[in-house]
Amino acid sequence: MTKGFVPSRVFFEPKALDYPLGKMLVEGFQTMGVPTTPTPSHNRVTGIPGANPAQAYREAKRTLVIGVRRSEKFQSCKPSAHYQLPLVTSCPGMCEYCYLATTLGKKPYIRIYVNLDEILAIAAKLIQERSPELTYFEGAATSDPLPTEQYTGALKQTIEFFGHEEHGRFRFVTKFTEVDSLLSARHEGHTRFRFSLNCATVVQRFEHLTPAPEDRIVAAGKVLKAGYPLGFIIAPVFRFPGWQEEYRRLLERTAEELEKLAPGGWSPEQLTLEFISHRYTLKAKARILEVFPASSLPMAEEERKFKYGQFGYGKYIYPPETLAELREFFQDQVKLYFPAAKVEYFI
Ligand code: SF4
Structure with missing residues (x-):
């Protein structure tokens, strides 16, 4: 904590x-x-x-x-x-x-x-x-x-x-x-x-000075119990060795905590989910490497697809086959652990 x-x-x-x-x-x-x-x-x-x-x-x-x-x-x-x-x-x-x-x-x-x-x-x-x-x-x-x-x-x-x-x-x-x-x-x-x-590996590697996933899940449970409409943004989603098992455990543990505090489930109005796969611009990459020179964020252009953006700032996103793999995986996890939640988007 x-x-x-x-x-x-x-x-x-x-x-x-x-x-x-x-x-x-x-x-x-x-x-x-x-x-x-x-x-x-x-x-x-x-x-x-x-x-x-x-x-x-x-x-x-x-x-x-x-x-x-x-x-x-x-x-x-x-x-x-x-x-x-x-x-x-x-x-x-x-x-x-x-x-x-x-x-x-x-x-x-x-x-x-x-x-x-x-x-x-x-x-x-x-x-x-x-x-x-x-x-x-x-x-x-x-x-x-x-x-x-x-x-x-x-x-x-x-x-x-x-x-x-x-x-x-x-x-x-x-x-x-x-x-x-x-x-x-x-x-x-x-x-x-x-x-x-995010899953433990991502939080430990990249989200310095922020609480552990378990603490966020417990806090989210309290918020659900207090009757708020609740949402989770799983972002950025990374593909790394062992990513499926880590994200699966994260969602399983989240569902378990919510179920404990709001038995009987929730409606799509009560719980929303958003998924954002990792992406970066060259401007952001340069800035990140200035501030975190030893960063291990995956930012190799040759492993990404370039997507033109507004105002000339193109982004490097995962290639289509990886995105499809990620999307399919999370769709399956949602069906399993959050069948009644509303998925706002997966990008
Ligand atoms: S993503 Fe940015 S705003 Fe959000 S907790 Fe991390 S440093 Fe703060």
Whole structure:
């Protein structure tokens, strides 16, 4: 079990102190003895140490920035949701394949916002505009939002906000396991709580500073028991020696835990599954090798198929015969262990 996240340093925008949460956070970290420093902008933070890319990355992952979100716009989040809900950026985990390492720049520090009421008021307006259609918001498009929850309570507040919104729906995904504070939230079934899962070999090799699969499965069981719609994202799926037995055991153990806590099974609305096979761009590969020079991620172009993507960023995916093999395997496992779940996609 990983310990809760404690940053090595905190930066805060002075304006954040005008909000009760900002004041509480800064004073709380000062009491804990964490160095706290004002910063003029949460977008441009200087003072994170690191003499080379690997160090800069590591130190950024230990840095928390407390800011005020000023933009009234939310980014779109097609196809999985209508909008990204901006709660947190980045996370303290160090997964070698994480796409945020490429998109968040050299120093992917963790950022939280203290003006949550204002952010949720924008969400309420967007829901109203599309009503009576449902509007979906994704809370983990640029982060894992769980590790900072112990400090901010932002997810709980957001889940309860959506509990009151007849036409609003919330979803997020996490690899972390500190779910207890969210179990009593009045969610009304409007939040889908998803866990990113992988087999032990993949977690040990590539998902540094994240909880073991067994801990995630136990946390997911608690979430199901609390009545949330639940989801699992098995990603990235890798083909490596022994992959079938490892993934089979992972799914078997997950099904066993859920069955224990929700005997009699679940409906397709309650449980969804998503599968994403491993893929990479050359830009991501270059960045990964800067931060993790000894990475053993399988990234040999000659073993992959090139697939043209948007904006000229082509991806290297598994060749069609491997993809077919993976897809067939997971379809069989779903039939065996999760016959009543809804498979959203396999890509
Ligand atoms: S836990 Fe998620 S957001 Fe954090 S490093 Fe891993 S993949 Fe990225």
